[in-house]
Amino acid sequence: MGIIAFLVIGLIAGLIARALMPGNQSMGLLATTLLGIAGSFVGGFVASLFYTDGRVFDLHPTGLIFSVIGSMLLLLLVGMAGRSRRVRV
Incomplete structure (x- = not known):
């Protein structure tokens, strides 16, 4: 997959x-965009568990869906980490 396509899919995700x-x-x-790219890596890893060839960087029909799911997971983790740093008075 080309780098431009990877950036565009990351931005959309x-x-x-x-x-x-x-x-x-x-x-x-x-x-x-960086969140979407990281989510694409996470989603690609999860998608490789479901496909028999096991390649992470291939473009799958459900690639955008797994990229969005991976991005949402990262947003959730970042949100949880940000909440624990705040000092409550």
């Missing part, structure tokens, strides 16, 4: 994940 997750995620366009 990050935007969809941010739209589906409740709450306010204060991220810029670059952070959203």
Whole structure:
């Protein structure tokens, strides 16, 4: 898969994940793209568990869906980590 396609799919996955997750995620366009790219890696790993060839970087029909799921998982983890750092007075 080309690097441009990887960036575009990462951006789309990050935007969809941010739209589906409740709450306010204060991220810029670059952070959203990086979130989508990281979510694509997580989603690609999960997708490779379901496909018999086991290749992570191949474009699967459900690649965008797994990318969004991976991005949502990362958003959830980042949100949980951010909440535990706040000092409550």
